[in-house]
Amino acid sequence: MTTEKTENSGQIPTNLRLLMLLEEVAKVGVPVTPSVVNETLGLPKPTIHRLFATAEAEGFLQRDIDGRSYSPGRRLRQLSINTLSSERVRTVRLAILKSLALKVGETCNLAIPERDGMFYLDRVETHWPLRIQLPVGTEVPFHCTASGKMYLSTLRPDYLDRFLKNYALEPQTESTITQPAKLKVELDATRERGYATDNQEFMPGMTAIAVPILDNRGRLLSTLSIHAPEQRRHIPDLIDYLDDLNEAARELSGVAGR
Known part of the structure; x- marks a missing residue:
C-alpha cells in the first residue's frame, strides 16, 4: 500500500x-x-x-x-520491547554488544526508557571476576545513571522542566545529584557533548558512560553503555572508548531500523 x-x-x-x-x-x-x-x-x-x-x-x-x-500505554510499550527482543534482531544485536565488550574489556548494556526508569534490554558481561550485577530486566533510575541522564538530555525543554519539578531525585550514593538546577546543568553538558556519565552516582564503586542509539528520525530509541568497577576504570578511562561506543551505537541503530 x-x-x-x-x-x-x-x-x-x-x-x-x-x-x-x-x-x-x-x-x-x-x-x-x-x-x-x-x-x-x-x-x-x-x-x-x-x-x-x-x-x-x-x-x-x-x-x-x-x-x-x-x-x-503499557501494552504498546511492551509490544515495542518484545519487537526489539525478537530472536533474529537480538542475535545481531548481541553480536555487536559482544564485539564491543571484547574491545573495552567491560560489561556493555542496552537500555530503553520506561515510565519510571531505564529498562535493561540486553547485556554482555565482562570476563573479569569483579563485575557489577545488573541483569537484563533490571530497571534503574533516570537521574543518577548514565543511560538515564542520556535519555533525560533528549527531552523537550518544557518536558524536562516538568520532570525536574515533580520527579523525586532520591540519593543513591553520596555522589547522586539531588538538586534539580544542578542536574539540569549536567544534562545540558550531556546534550552538548553527546554522552552521559555516572561517576558512582547510582552505586558506590561503579562508573559508567552511555551514548544514544537513534531511530531513523534522529530521536533516542535506546542507550548503549559501559559499566565498570571504579577501581578498574575511572571516567576518563571509559571516555577513551567513546569512538568504539559510538560506532557500535550506529550499528545498533541500523539493526533497529530494519
Missing part, C-alpha cells in the same frame, strides 16, 4: 486503521490529541474517537494529564 493511498481515509482498510493510529501516536513521540493524529489519517471524527477509546480501554494508549492527549 502506497503512502498516497493511506493518506486518503477512503483507502485505509478497516482492519488497518487502529494499527496506523498507534503508529502515528508512537511516531510523534509526545502526547498527542486525536485531532492532530487525524490530520494524517483523515478519518471521520466519530471513527477516530472510537479508535482512541478502544486503544485506551485495551491498554495500548493512555490518556495524558490534560485529559485530551494520548501516549503509548
